[in-house]
Amino acid sequence: MNKKSMTLQAWSRQWLELYVKPVAKPSGYEHYRDNLEKHILPYLGRCSLERLTTPVVQAFLNQMGECGNLRTGGPLSSKSVKNIRVVLDVCCKRAVADGHMKENPVPATVCRRCPSRTVEVLSDEQQKVLEGWLFQNLTLYSAGILLALYSGMRLGECCALRWSCYDPARGELHIRETVRRVTEDSARPKGKKTRLVYSEPKTNSSRRTLALPDVLLDLLDFQYRRFTDTFGRAPAKEDFILYNAKGGAMDPDNLSHYFGDVLAGLGLPHVKYHAMRHTFATRAIENGVDVATVSGLLGHADVTTTTHYYVHPRQEAMRRAMQSVAPVARLSLQVGGGVPRPEADPAQEPVTAPRVCRRKKWKEPGGVVPG
Secondary structure, eight states, rough: OGGOBBBBHHHHHHHHIIITTTTTHHHHHHHHHHHHIIHHHHHHHBGGGGGGHHHHHHHHHHHHHHHHOOOSSSOOOOOHHHHHHHHHHHHHHHHHHHSSSSSSSSTTOOOOOOOOOOOOOOOOHHHHHHHHHHHHSSSHHHHHHHHHTTTOOHHHHHHHHHGGGGGGGTTEEEEEOOEEEEEEEGGGOOOOOOEEEEEEEEEEGGGGGEEEEEOHHHHHHHHHHHHHHHHSSSTTSSHHHHHHHTTSBOOOOHHHHHHHHHHHHHHOOOTTTTTHHHHHHHHHTTTTOOHHHHHHHHHHHHHHHIIIIOOOOHHHHHHHHHHOOOOOOOOOOOOOSSSSOOOOOOOOOOOOSOOOSSSSSOOTTTTOOOO
């Protein structure tokens, strides 16, 4: 193909297969491909590389910011526009290196600044309500929520754990794998067809060993006994610690949906499953664990990631800190009357819904519906 006549669509697909797919993780490859096929190529795919100038790209980014949301037709978030810009930048940079373009038009473009992402953390009362329900309804999926809440592991890390990762003598978990559901390439023109893909953890630092607290040691003992009682055999090394009703791998998407249903059933605000990880880190810092240790427990490559995204003051913690402020000389002001201070009404715990799961009746082995 003549380099001058090559379109962005032709080049991007060649770039994906030649440069991205062989080296990227399945999730990373899917991220590049989806941004190209859903947003970039429908607008710029027919444009030749030599006509792909900075004004053309800037007009495209502006349009994405105004009406790029495929679901609503409204504005696309600043974060999504930034992701699109990054994918197009990497694609064009490679085209320049291979001689298909004279210069990369993307770096000279501008886009709206992305606000810092909001970190979702359960409050003390919310965590108490959630814990109370989970311990009383220890379903297969409830075990997956508790595992993240008391270890800080990512969703894919929890669902990829096998019994070979567990050292019962030392009470340790070795995190060496993660799982994610991805869309198969061959199925995209005909419709969505997905599969679970296992890969190495997010970074080298994510390959870590966790010494488990007593609550998780008890949880793993319970999972071991439940598997043995259900299937009539002890779990093998390749069996999963979190398993489905058939004894196979627990789908991370199903676990995430179940978590959302539990929150809805308990009347708690909706947060993502990843909020268990945020909550774990926040509680650890409040209990006096140093940031470097928390960073290691979470598997972060840089401590600044921990401090920036996971460690932040909560209202409860700030209240306790202010209550510790007192005169050094142990003096107190002798005053009479003053502003009345009525006692706060006790918090009303939300009432558990009759059935937690709305999307699907999750069944335990033997046909028992949890909750």
